[in-house]
Amino acid sequence: MRVITGTARGRKLKTLEGEDIRPTTDMVKEAIFSVIQFDLDEARVLDLFCGSGQLGIEAISRGARECRFVDISSESINCAKENVIACKMNDKASFTQSDSIDFLRMARLTFDIALLDPPYRQGLIEKALPLLEPKMSERGIIVCEHERGLVLPDEVGKMKKHKTYRYGKIETTVYKIPLTEV
Numbered sequence: 001m002r003v004i005t006g007t008a009r010g011r012k013l014k015t016l017e018g019e020d021i022r023p024t025t026d027m028v029k030e031a032i033f034s035v036i037q038f039d040l041d042e043a044r045v046l047d048l049f050c051g052s053g054q055l056g057i058e059a060i061s062r063g064a065r066e067c068r069f070v071d072i073s074s075e076s077i078n079c080a081k082e083n084v085i086a087c088k089m090n091d092k093a094s095f096t097q098s099d100s101i102d103f104l105r106m107a108r109l110t111f112d113i114a115l116l117d118p119p120y121r122q123g124l125i126e127k128a129l130p131l132l133e134p135k136m137s138e139r140g141i142i143v144c145e146h147e148r149g150l151v152l153p154d155e156v157g158k159m160k161k162h163k164t165y166r167y168g169k170i171e172t173t174v175y176k177i178p179l180t181e182v
Contacts, residue, residue: 001013001014001015001023001026001052001054002026003054003057003058003061003087004026004029004030004033004058005033005061005062006058006060006061006062006063007060007061008057008060008061008087008088008089009061011086011087013052013053013054013057013083013086013087014052014079014082014083014086015052015079016051016052016075016076016079023051023052023054024054024055024117024145025167025170027167028145028167028170028172029054029055029058031165031167031172032055032115032143032145032172033058033059033062035143035163035165035172035174036113036141036143036174037062039112039113039139039141040059040062040063040064040113041063041064042063042064042065043059043063043064043065043112043113043139044064044065044066044067044068044109044110044111044112044113044137045059045060045064045066045067045068045111045112045113045114045115046067046068046070046109046111046113046114046115046132046135047059047067047068047069047070047080047115048070048100048103048104048114048115048116048117048118048128048132049070049071049100049116049117049118049119049124050069050070050071050076050077050080051071051076051079051080051117052076052079052080052083053069053076053079053080053081053083053084053093054083055115055117056068056069056080056093056115057080057083057084057087057089059113059115060087060089060092060093061087061089064092064113065092066092066093066094067092067093067094068093068094068095068096068109068111069081069084069093069094069095069096070095070096070097070098070100070103071097071098071100072097072098072099072100073097074097077095077096077097080095081093081095100118100124100128101124101127101128101131104128104131104132104135105131107135109135110135110136110137111135111136111137111140112136112137112139112140112141113140113141113142113143114132114135114136114140114141114142114143115143115145116128116132116142116143116144116145117144117145118146120146120147121147125144125146125150125152126152126153129142129144129152129153129156129159129175130156130157132156133156133157133158133159134157136158136159136177138177139177140159140175140176140177141174141175141176142156142159142174142175142176143172143173143174143175144172144173144174144175145170145171145172146170146171146172146173147169147170147171148166148168148169148170148171149171150171152164152173156175158177159175159176159177160175160176160177160178161173161174161175162174162175162176
């Protein structure tokens with residue numbers, strides 16, 4: 001696992017071990033960031049269900065102002081911290097060890113981009129989306145990585161499903177706030 005481009009390009013990242021661990025492949029990561037590349041500059045990013053932190057680190061490497069990394073696992077948070085330190089991004093990262101749904105219920109923060117890559121088949125995206133939507137800025141984008149075939153709602157509050165992309169057994173669904181006609 002590595003950082004694809006930006007200030008930390010080529011940096012190898014630590015990964016977590018275990019049967020339930022499913023790091024985002026380089027192909028899917030590149031696809032996600034090609035969709036949001038023009039929205040990253042100075043963005044406030046949330047890496048929910050962060051695991052090793054690779055999605056948030058990629059966002060910072062490509063120009064995000066800051067990233068909040070959230071995961072329930074202390075092992076994941078520690079791995080993400082180590083990766084952030086190795087990439088020299090300490091000043092742009094903050095960490096919360098918490099159940100992601102509880103974090104969304106209690107957080108008083110606003111984000112421009114949210115990256116969700118939860119464990120599959122546990123209904124976590126469906127629980128997170130309605131809690132996350134009010135925390136998104138007016139330029140908000142939510143990217144959900146999930147198993148193929150999961151049908152997510154067309155609308156979540158002010159957020160509308162922009163597009164779903166397929167990569168083998170993995171899909172990503174992108175939500176945006178529609179531009180208003182003037």
